[in-house]
Amino acid sequence: MSDAMIESIREFFRQLAETHPKWNFIYIYDPGVGERVLDGFWMTIQLSVVCVILSVVIGVVGAWLQRSHHVWARLLVQGYVQFFRNTPPLIQLLFFYFALGQFTPTYSPDGWLEQPVISNVGWAIISLSFFAGAFNVEIFRSGIEAVPESTIEASESLGMSHLQTYIYVILPLAFRVSLPALNNNLVNLVKTTTQAIVIAVPELLYQLVSIYNDYSTAQNACMVLMFVVYIGLVGILVLGMNRWERGMQIPGYGA
Amino acid sequence: MTENNWDSTQPIVSIKDVYKSFGALEVLKGLSLDVMKGEVICIIGPSGSGKSTLIRCVNGLNDINSGSITVEGQEVHDEKLDKLELRKKVGMVFQQYNLFPHKTALQNVMMAPVLVLKEPRAEVEQRARALIKKVRLEGKEDSYPGELSGGQQQRVAIARSLAMQPDVMLFDEVTAALDPETVKEVLVTIKELAQEGMTCILVTHEMGFARELADHIYFTDRGVIVEHGPPRTFFNDAKDPRTKEFLSQIL
């Protein structure tokens, strides 16, 4: 798109804001505000990606521990899963950031201000990853239970160790069984990142809310963007995941 | 590991007075048998007589309560035993094939040598392709188990075990889950294997096959060996009434 076109689009919305004060799409014609939206969007993406990765890692490790011979390890995982599944993520965020955050050590990067080692973004990542991870543990566990005992025996009779069997046989199979539930949970995780607003993480929702607090005429425009962006984001994610599920199907295996 | 002075004049697999129970249920009650290198042994008997349990004990999938099982002079049920060493020597083929459904035929065959024996991939692939050819599945290398018939899957499973270059092969009712038409292709593969001098222990219901191929036949019932002998004497003049009854039902 040429600069002239961009400028004419901006001009159109500038005019619209003047003629219809309720429809002030300020983020389109004001580059400063536009940048805030982009920053927020980028933060949402970063938060989602990091939490997705960590929550999957937590799920895999938790499911591995649930097969452990140590009773206390299983109990610990079970307790973690049940607690995080049955409490509101919003209060989890508050608890992590405020209640646990006060105990984290601080440092002073510039010699003036004291900053905690774990920022609010850090706590959001920790809290949301543990929240989604709790669901992932259960999802992977039921996937692992779906792998037939005889397949595991075959792998052991070929001389593979427990760890090798877990990595090369059980996990790949369990992963495919779990994929639909896992995708559901990950989509849910992306939606839950909005709740990080409660500890002032500057993600998209936070930025949009603060924009219409600054420019009250932009209320409707912000609402439209909120609705469209999140439905678009989640829609793309769902489509991508469905395609992935089809791609992961093993010929002749399962439904 | 203890040094052992096993040589090929001694039994390659030696089972002595083995007892095994699952809870209150006694499955093996003092079973003994020896297998020499290159021998083909068939274990037959009614279902629930402990045949499968016996050969699962030979490669350590089940443990035993008392007695001893040695493979090449090495005690299988020794706490200190390196299971990996055992499983390099003993290959096993299951009734339900148990192929890894997320791997192609070739990958199924290659997996254990690459991961367990840490052999170079290129070398293993060459061997795996040769093995797939040997079980007459050329062209099916890249098919997934779900795309193969039961008989084809079972032959991949045999190739998968052979890729570990074992000294003894265990076959646990490998044709029981197959259609009658595909039973033959699997039996032909096993026959070729036996003729090449592989030591084979088979649990089977294929009496014709046992008669033609076995060097020795063991008949088990209720956890003990009732009768054994070379096929000719076993099938023609069985002495024990239980053997006679079983044979009359099955032949």
Added chain:
Amino acid sequence: MGARISIPGINSEAATDLPVLLPFRGRPAGEAEDLRFSRWVGSVPPYYLLAALCAAALWPLVVSAQSNYTQAEAWDALWRWMPYLVTSGFALNLLISFLTMLIGTLAGVALGLWQISPKKWIRKVAWAITQAFRNSPWLVLLFIVMLAFPFQIEIGDTVIPIPDWVKAVVGLSLPIMANISEVVRGAIQSVPTGQWEAAESLAFSRGQTLWRIILPQCFKRMIPPWMNWYAILAMATPLVSLLGVEEIVTLSRQAMESEDNHPELLMPFYGFCLVIFFAYCYPIARLTISLEKRYAVKL
């Protein structure tokens, strides 16, 4: 807050609390400031993490030793506030959840039945509504309803103000409606088509088939997912605290303020919020699982 916030390692210096472990290096001019997060994680040596973990484990002791407002006093404060938090705060959470579930279920059943309507355009519209509200974050829907809804309704001369919590009920009802709609559609479609054909051959009307034959068969199947959605809803009710509704989280915050905002209060008060939700939602989850199992056998 338009300015960038500072994330150690992304757009500010990665740091540790132990100065001796800090690498000595000057920053070369023009070095890129915002490293990607993954690079930051990747660049942390394992022993830093271990050290951080040990420090984190010991820190509470150090902090509480420095303060003169004791943990015991904080717990005492929670004990005093607890009846108020439960009867005023949590009770409102429950009220919101009941009303939302009622409205959401009624609307959801209607929407779900439209999703299997014989008329194609009704199906399409119902599908689009369902997907839109199912896929957007609850918080976004809450904000939109909060802003789009009037503060009061005027009927003739009387002005009826709408309290915030009623708007919250409307906002939460939307995603519940969409998800119940999917539950209903899924359950109806799980009944074998032979049932529809058999009913049709017996000259049942479509309505009769649906109400007399199909729905009674899948009613049981809908109960576990319905309960599951109720539990999710109950756990979503604290979201309305962001809109100023005086439910348990808002009241906890107010209580802590009136106790002079000692940081020692945070752990007991937010911890109590977690525990009370757990105590409410865990039994529901257990019951859901046991019902799922029981109905699964019969199908």
